[in-house]
Structure formats: C-alpha cells, structure tokens
Amino acid sequence: MIETPYLLFLGDAPDQLAAKVAQGIRDWRPEHALGQLRMEGCKADVGLPDMTLEEARAAGAKTLVIGVANRGGVISPAWKKVLVAALEEGFDLASGLHNLLRDEPDLVAATRAHGRQLHDVRVPTVAYPIANGRKRSGKRCLAVGTDCSVGKMYTALAMDRAAKARGMKSSFRATGQTGILITGEGVPLDAVVADFMAGAVEWLTPDNDDDHWDMIEGQGSLFHISFSGVTMALIHGGQPDALILAHEPTRTHLRGLPEHPVPSLEALRDLALPLARIANPRAQVVGISVNTAAMGEDEALSYLESVERRMGLPTVDPFRQGAERLVEALEAI
C-alpha cells in the first residue's frame, strides 16, 4: 500500500502524453494528488499546483509518484537528483517504470539512510495463494475486451465513480501498473507467476458486503494470443457476476498481431460468457463500453446506438457519456 497523498513527478516530460500516469491519478483520484513537480523543460501539465518538495511536504504529501513515462524506461541522471532530494525530504517513491527504483544503488542508499520506502509497482510483493474457486460474498464486475488497450481500465474507473455517485458500495480493483499508482494498491497481474494468477485475483477481490461491487480492471483479451492466459485468470479468479464487453471500433487488427482481425462483440460475448459461468454460473453480460475516441461526435453516437440495437445491451462510451447506464445495469442484477 502506497501512502497518500501524492506529489506527482512530471520530470522533463517531452509532451502531455508522457505524463498520462500522472493525468490518470489527477483524473480519478484527485483527493490523492496535492500537486505536481515539473523540471526545467517539462512540456506536460496535469493542472495541479506546481510545488517544490518542501512545499508539498508542508502540505502533507507522503509519496513522490513518478507520473511520467520516459523513453526506454531509464531513470535519468537529471531525475536522480530530484528523487534523492525527495527521499532526504521524507518522501517515499513510487514508480511503474520497467527499470526499477530498487536497482538504483543511490536511491537504495538514500532510502535506507532516511528510513523511507521504494514502491516498484511492477513487482509483486505478496505471496499469492493458488485459487480455491470458493464463492465469495459481494458482487464483481469485469470488463473483457475484443482486444488489449480498448479502455477496460477507464471503464472500470468510470463505473466505480458512477456507482459511488449513486450511493452504491464500490471498489476499483487495480490489476496493472497505472491502476495501482492511481489507487495506491492492487496486483501487477502480468508479473505474477502462472500458477498464482487466479489466486492473486481472488486475493484482490475478497469477501465483501452483499451489495458491494468490485470493479475489476481487465487485462489483455481472450482473443489476443499473447495475453489471453492473463484474461482467463481474471475471469476465473474474479468470478464476475457481471461482464462488460469493451471495444474499439476503428482498429483493423489486434494490437501487435497484424495477422489477427478484431473479433465481433458477438464473438466476444459467446466466448467469454461460458468461461465466466465456470467460475460463477450466474454470470451475465450486462453492457457494452465502446472507446469512440477516434470518431467524431455524430459518428460515435450513431455507432453506439446501432450497437445497442444489435446487441440488446446498454452501450456507452464512458468518456463521452459517463458510465451511469452501465452501473444501472449492475443495479438491475
């Protein structure tokens, strides 16, 4: 568990996109984000007050989160000075970079000297159990995609927000690096050893109040041969009551697999639902989340309408329209 609130480190981000982890924290957990720290030449701005390390500490910030992805995952010498100064100032550090904080001797030395902690959220820190498949109390929702990177995390976060706004009990359950940095906890599922994947998902979504929903962050796709085993573990470990189908309609082939066409929403439904019912016989497909970012407003709305008619399920782009209709579908279960 990463201590909050955060100061978000944007470093020398070359553009706004490079700071998308910081933007995610800012968008989804504004209460965790006190300010941003930008270095000379930083081209990103997530709309938070610029703070020095001293100002952020005085305001109560506990952890400096590396909210920027740099080329090659390297922790640059220019960053190092700031990170070491942060440890000296009393901050913990958290990072989702490929290159680990713990592999940098100067950061390790400063962490020890000042009694701080380094959080590399790509590395599992828990000895997860093997899944036992027992029915747990509480309810769970999982988005499954026709492909990777179609908006499953965004969908779960938007549903969590919409559920809370309706007064429902809900927890977003992070299974990837960005999700973990946003919430401060979760399971880096793609780094878990095969035998313990489903058990890690069970661990992440334990018994809960009967009217509580876990909004589980999806990973991969059943149709994406590189990562389908991870998706399978989410479906069986998560034992979802509700599935959301997630789709990006302008893609011509699966991400990174040029020979593999994107399947239809019908094919996804017909594959995912029988698999989900192995773990939870009452699993249902309750709605569809479409990422229409590559479409104009009119085109997007007419596409969403046509899918809704075709599939007979509430169909929204949570970014354009919010996730209220998906959450209403959960309430109807």
Place this chain on the structure above:
Amino acid sequence: MIETPYLLFLGDAPDQLAAKVAQGIRDWRPEHALGQLRMEGCKADVGLPDMTLEEARAAGAKTLVIGVANRGGVISPAWKKVLVAALEEGFDLASGLHNLLRDEPDLVAATRAHGRQLHDVRVPTVAYPIANGRKRSGKRCLAVGTDCSVGKMYTALAMDRAAKARGMKSSFRATGQTGILITGEGVPLDAVVADFMAGAVEWLTPDNDDDHWDMIEGQGSLFHISFSGVTMALIHGGQPDALILAHEPTRTHLRGLPEHPVPSLEALRDLALPLARIANPRAQVVGISVNTAAMGEDEALSYLESVERRMGLPTVDPFRQGAERLVEALEAI
C-alpha cells in the same frame, strides 16, 4: 538442457509411488537411464541395475537425477552426503523438488569446487519472449483435459512413442517438472511469469518440418479455475492443429475444487475448439484419451466404446491400448 545419460537417485523412497519421476524416466526414456541408486531402507525399485556413483560414472552417466519425491520437499541430511559425493565424482544434479538445490549452500559449494551444474527444473532459466502469434511451420498436438491430472502427459508421451514407431517425425515437448526430467529439456510453464506464458510455449515449439509433430504436454484444464490461465496460454501459444480430449471418468469433482463438478467431454470440446481456432483456424479435435485406471478391464473397454460412439472420435486408454489410433488420427489430417 540436462546432460544424459542419467543415474536415477531413489534415495530412501518409502514406497514405489514416491519414485514415480524415476519410473517415468525409466518408462519413457530408457535410453537415458543407466541405473538406479538406492539408499539403505529404500522401498522403491524401477527395475534398473543398482549402481554406485563410481560404477555409473564408469558406465558413462553424466547427471544424477533426483527421481524421488519426499515428504515436504525437503532435501534431507541423509541425501546430502550422496549428493555431495556425486558432485565430487563429476555428476551434475537435476531435481524437480520444491526446495531448490541452489538454495543448499553445501551443494552450491561442491558444485563450484568441482565445476558441475545444478538443474532445478522448477525454475525457468530462459528469458522467454512475448508471444507473437505468427503461424509456424510443422504440426502440433495438445491434450486438453476435463480436469487436471487426468493423463495429459502420459497421452503426449504415448503418442510421441507411437508416432516414432510408425516412422513419423515427432517430439514430446515438456511443460512440467516430470516431463522436463524425462526428456532433459522443456519449459516449467507453471513457474513462468504471466506475460510470457504463451511466448514460452511458442519458444518450446518452434518452426519445424512440415510433417513433424510436436506432442505438447498439457497443463491444468480450462474448467479448473486455479490453472485455466496456464491451459489458455498452451492453447494459444501452442497453436495446435490437433486437440486430444483427456478425461478420467470416475472423478466426482475437479481436483481440489469440491464444489466444481467434472464437465462432460462435449462441454470440453465446445469450449476448447473455438479458443484453439483463435490461434489456428484449422484446429480440430481428433481423438479422446481416457484414463481408465480405476476401472476393471471389461468396464473400461465398454466405457471407451460408448464414448467413441457418442463422440464420433477415436477413443482409447493409451495405458491399456497404446496411442496408435490417436496417432492415426493425426496422420489423417
């Protein structure tokens, strides 16, 4: 790759079952197994000449394989003396035990002193790639089960043997500890990190002659929620041309999951085939392998016949009948 031939260490095995890894090597790769080494009180015998370390070295043995599973996976002090002596004598050591050879300081010291190698086959030693899903040359066969531990490894080994006996090109591809010790190489799939599972299977079953068959060792089951992600990675990384359905008809529930009934062969077929066709559109279910060890001869034969009629597929118990009919079904593809 573990150097062959082997001397099989049976230690102080309390019964025959405890030596089943040694028995597997003896049964499936007799050309790798020069002899057995039994300690005082050993109750197992795999039918090989008893040899001292010196005799086995003189006969050409390269590796002492721990062919016995002991309670709790501990490497006992009684074993230690023999293992250290083997390293001094010039043997490498290979083990599939949970407790690792490499975690025993005295074994590590002796290994260094004598320039030998320790093989802990539970631990991946290759940096496997992420799967790319490209169609590979050659053909592949995978057994998928209604449950875990229904005879998938045995089926693949029996098919490999039957194929070679017919003059077909065939390789058994090990994905578990026992299979790796039998063949001297493979991928310990259940210990591979999630993101690289399917890539590890691609690595294990590379391009080959058009008329070559990889007989891939199956793992887990699509219906077994603890391990279904591993099975999924085998189906998508292995891109099998042929699936064999594997079943144990007397089981009342899935192994370790008392609330989960064993599915029908029809349910397995209908779930596995569409998943396999994502990676290989020409995938077919070609036969059924039934483990009838718990049945009498008459009961077994009549059960096999009834399944064959019901499913319309060659149905055999490879232990009772050999795997020739399954291999004929591959040839027909």
